Amino acid sequence: xxxxxxxxYLDSSNPNDLARHNRRYDFIISTLNVDFDLDxxxxxxxxxxxxxxxxxxxxxxAMSVGxxxxxxxxxxxxxxxxxxxxxxxxxxxxxxxxxxxxxxVMPFSKMNEAIEAVRKGKVPMRLVLENQK
Numbered sequence: 001x002x003x004x005x006x007x008x009y010l011d012s013s014n015p016n017d018l019a020r021h022n023r024r025y026d027f028i029i030s031t032l033n034v035d036f037d038l039d040x041x042x043x044x045x046x047x048x049x050x051x052x053x054x055x056x057x058x059x060x061x062a063m064s065v066g067x068x069x070x071x072x073x074x075x076x077x078x079x080x081x082x083x084x085x086x087x088x089x090x091x092x093x094x095x096x097x098x099x100x101x102x103x104x105v106m107p108f109s110k111m112n113e114a115i116e117a118v119r120k121g122k123v124p125m126r127l128v129l130e131n132q133k
Contacts, residue, residue, distance in 0.1 A: 015037065015040055018040050018044065019040070021044045022043045022044055023043070023044070023045070023072075024044055024046065025044050026046055026048075026049050026050070027050050027052070028044060028050075028051050029052045029054060030051065030052065030053050031054055033055040033056055033057060033058065034057065034058060035057055035061070036057065038051075038061050038063040038076075039067060042063065042068075042076070043067065045072065045074045046072070047072040047073060047074075048073050048075075050075045050076075051074065051075065052077055052078070052079050053079070054081055101125070101126060103125065103126045103127070103128050104123055104125075104126070104127050105127075105128050105129075105130055106127060106128075106129055106130075107131075107132045108130065110129075114127055114129060
């Protein structure tokens with residue numbers, strides 16, 4: 001499902017596996033708020049690739065500055081995720097243009113099954129638990 005939507009999920013818990021993605025991506029968005037090796041991700045960017053941080057890692061991050069000017073001209077930047085007003089405007093825009101997210105919905109009574117599906121990677125994009133009426 002992720003590939004169908006133009007994205008790919010990478011499990012960052014295996015740094016050796018990440019190396020096979022060097023110079024593969026035009027854009028990486030990081031939602032990590034934990035420490036990680038920034039150099040590993042910068043190496044995954046193609047020339048003129050962009051790395052966007054939308055979460056604040058807990059500690060200062062080190063990086064090899066050479067990864068920014070090694071003929072690849074990579075860019076690192078942060079992005080403010082927006083205010084409540086921004087969110088309302090985005091939701092209005094999405095409704096107006098029939099933009100929907102891919103969501104699997106399960107009742108709270110199946111919470112254990114939902115957790116197991118997430119652990120096994122069986123959830124296509126996002127799983128939402130809802131109250132039964």
